[in-house]
Amino acid sequence: MTANLTAAVIGLGSMGWGAAVSLLRAGIVTQGVDLRLDVLQKFERQGGRGYGSAAQVADDADVVFTFVVNADQAEDVLFGDQGAVATAAQGTVFVTCVTMPPDRAIGIADRLHEAGMLAIDAPVSGGSIKAEAGEMTIMASGPDAAFDKAAPAIEAISTKVFRLGDVAGPGSQVKMINQLLAGVHIAAAAEALSLSAKIGLDLKTVHEVIQDCAGNSWMFGNRGAHIVAGDYTPHSAVDIFVKDLGIVTGTADALAFPTPLSDTALALFHEAAADGLGGEDDAAVAKVLARKGGVRLPGDTG
Numbered sequence: 001m002t003a004n005l006t007a008a009v010i011g012l013g014s015m016g017w018g019a020a021v022s023l024l025r026a027g028i029v030t031q032g033v034d035l036r037l038d039v040l041q042k043f044e045r046q047g048g049r050g051y052g053s054a055a056q057v058a059d060d061a062d063v064v065f066t067f068v069v070n071a072d073q074a075e076d077v078l079f080g081d082q083g084a085v086a087t088a089a090q091g092t093v094f095v096t097c098v099t100m101p102p103d104r105a106i107g108i109a110d111r112l113h114e115a116g117m118l119a120i121d122a123p124v125s126g127g128s129i130k131a132e133a134g135e136m137t138i139m140a141s142g143p144d145a146a147f148d149k150a151a152p153a154i155e156a157i158s159t160k161v162f163r164l165g166d167v168a169g170p171g172s173q174v175k176m177i178n179q180l181l182a183g184v185h186i187a188a189a190a191e192a193l194s195l196s197a198k199i200g201l202d203l204k205t206v207h208e209v210i211q212d213c214a215g216n217s218w219m220f221g222n223r224g225a226h227i228v229a230g231d232y233t234p235h236s237a238v239d240i241f242v243k244d245l246g247i248v249t250g251t252a253d254a255l256a257f258p259t260p261l262s263d264t265a266l267a268l269f270h271e272a273a274a275d276g277l278g279g280e281d282d283a284a285v286a287k288v289l290a291r292k293g294g295v296r297l298p299g300d301t302g
Contacts (some may be wrong), residue, residue, distance in 0.1 A: 005028050005029070005062050005063065005152055005153060006028070006029045006030075006031070006060055006061050006062050006063075007023050007028050007029070007030050007031070007061060007062065007063045007064070007065065007153045008030070008031040008032070008033065008054075008057040008058065008061035008063070008064045008065065008084070009023070009030065009031070009032050009033065009064075009065045009067060010033040010054050010057075010064065010065065010066045010067065010068060010077050010084065011033065011034065011066065011067035011068040011069075011073075011077070012032050012033070012034040012036075012039050012040075012043060012067075013067060013068075013069075014127075014128035014131065014235060014236070015067050015097070015124060015128065015131045015136070016032075016034075016065070016067030016068075016097075017039075017043075017128075017131070017132065018128060018130070018131025018132035018133070018134075018136070018157070019065055019067060019097070019124075019131060019136070019157040020032045020043060020046075020048060021043075021046055021048075021132060022131070022132070022133070022134035022156050022157045023153060023156050023157060024046055024047050024048055025134065025156070026134070026152070026153075026155075026156035028152065028153060028156060029049075030048045030049070031048065031049045031050075031051060031057040031061060032048050032049065032050050032051070033050075033051050033052070033053065033054050033056070033057055033077070034050070034052075035052065037052075040052070053082040054077040054078070054082060054083055054084035055082045055083060055084060055086060055087050056087075057084065058084035058085070058086075058087045058088035058092065059087040059088065059089065060089075061084075061088070061092060062092065062093065062149065062150075062153075063092070063093045063095060063149070063150045063153045064084055064088070064092060064093070064094050064095065065095045065097055065153070065157075066078065066094065066095070066096045066097060066098055067097050067098070068098055069098070069240075069243075070098065070099075070100060070243060071098065071100035071101065071104035071105075071108070073098070074096060074098045074100065074104075074108060075108060078094065078108065078111075078112070079111060085111075085112065085115050085117065088115075088117060090116040090117070091116065091117070091118060091149075092117050092118070093117070093118045093119075093120065093146045093149050093150040094112050094117050094118070094119050094120070095120045095122045095140075095146075095150060095153075095154070096108060096109070096119065096120065096121055096122060096123075097122050097123055097124050097138075098123065099123050099172070099175055099176075099179060099243070099244055099247070100123075100172060100247070101172070101176075101247050101250065101251060102169050102172040102173045102176065102251070104172075105121045105168050105169060105171065105172035106121075106167075106168045106169045106172075108168070109121055109142070109167070109168030109169075110168075118142070118143060118145055118146035118149065118150075119142055119143075119146060119168060120140055120141070120142035120146045120147065120150065120168075120171075121140065121141045121142055121168035121169060121170070121171035121172055122138050122139070122140040122141075122142070122154075122171055123138075123139050123171055123172055123174075123175035124136045124137065124138050124139075124158075124175075125137045125139070125175070125178055127222070127235060127236070128235045128236075129235075131157070134156060134157055134158070134159070135158070135159045136157055136158045136159070137158065137159070137160045137161075137162070138154065138157075138158045138160070138161045138162065138171075139162050139164060139170075139171045139172075139174040139175050139178070140154075140161055140162065140163060140164060140171050141163070141164040141165040141166065141167060141168055141169060141170040141171040142166065142167070142168060142171075143166050143167075144166065147163070162174070176244075176247055176248055176251060179241075179244040179245065179247070179248060180245070180248045180259070180262050182219055182241075182244075183241045183244060183245045183248070183262065183265045183266070183269070184261045184262060184265045185217045185218070185219035185220065186219050186223050186241065186265070186282055186283065186285065187264070187265035187268050187269075187285060188217070188219075188220070189217070189219055189220040189223050189224050189227070189283070189286075190223075190227065190268075190283065190285045190286035190288075190289055191286075191289055192206075192210070192215075192220070192224075193206065193207070193224055193227045193228070193286055193297075194286050194289040194290040194293060194295065194297065195289075195293070197290060197295045197296075197297055198290075198293045198294070198295045203227065203228045203297075203298070204228050207220075207221075207224045207225065207227075207228050210224075211224075223281075223282065223283040224283075226281050226283040227283050227286045227297060227298070228298065229298065229299070230297065230298030230299020230300065231281075231299060232277075232280040232281040232283060232284045232299060233281060234279055234280055234281045234282075235281060236281065236282050237278065237279055237280065237281065237282060238269055238272045238273055238277050238278045238279070238280055238281075238282050238284055238285065239273060239278040239279065240282065241265075241266075241269045241282050242266070242269045242270060242273055242278070245262055245265055245266040245269060246266065248262045248266075249262050249263055249266055268285050268288060268289070269282070269285055271285075271288050272284055272285045272287070272288050275287075275288060275302075276302075277302075287300050287302065
């Protein structure tokens with residue numbers, strides 16, 4: 001079945017790149033779209049087909065994955081002047097893997113359906129390493145026909161797919177809750193390790209011990225390792241959580257629901273971005289706390 005399937009991935013950032021190479025590894029003809037020529041050339045060396053605009057790929061793609069940064073970019077690559085929808089065949093499946101406000105996800109799916117397309121609201125989780133291994137978790141909602149057609153491609157990029165309903169919205173809602181927890185846990189890990197440094201504890205030891213204790217979280221294990229190593233290479237940047245926690249607090253405000261922990265974490269991410277750390281790994285929020293506490297973490301030369 002995969003031999004007759006052509007997939008396209010719009011946006012070859014860390015997660016989109018992982019999806020694209022996973023599709024290639026599964027034997028699926030894969031087209032990649034990105035504005036960066038060096039990334040397209042790298043993708044072509046992997047056996048993919050590189051293009052500079054979404055309109056160039058959609059005419060012969062059966063499944064189109066969208067891995068851009070936000071809802072505005074998603075709307076542009078789908079419906080803009082060089083968007084994919086105008087050239088796509090009727091019945092093409094669009095799998096929108098962007099973290100965005102749930103109402104925007106619903107609006108995009110509605111526009112795709114009106115254009116004669118099939119739509120899956122499918123934000124992802126797992127990080128760049130799992131993405132490249134084809135082991136993402138997908139929180140997905142959409143019609144059965146879309147899942148049936150896209151099944152080989154979705155299976156190629158994931159190890160777990162949660163089917164959350166037959167219409168758009170629930171996928172993005174669940175991802176929003178995931179990002180609430182992820183953002184708060186990153187902030188908590190940053191606080192814990194910064195305080196450890198102030199006390200004079202060995203960060204590597206603290207990181208090792210806590211991972212075997214009740215206070216551990218996935219983010220403490222993963223992002224804590226970045227803080228211990230002083231490596232802020234942006235696998236997921238501070239700016240991403242400014243956006244994602246903004247989605248959480250904006251949605252909660254509209255519902256008149258309190259989110260004190262999210263509000264505090266978001267303020268920390270905003271502060272990090274204002275300090276020029278927006279492009280660094282999201283664990284760089286630890287630098288903000290450490291500097292305020294009069295201590296320098298590994299790798300902090302600012």
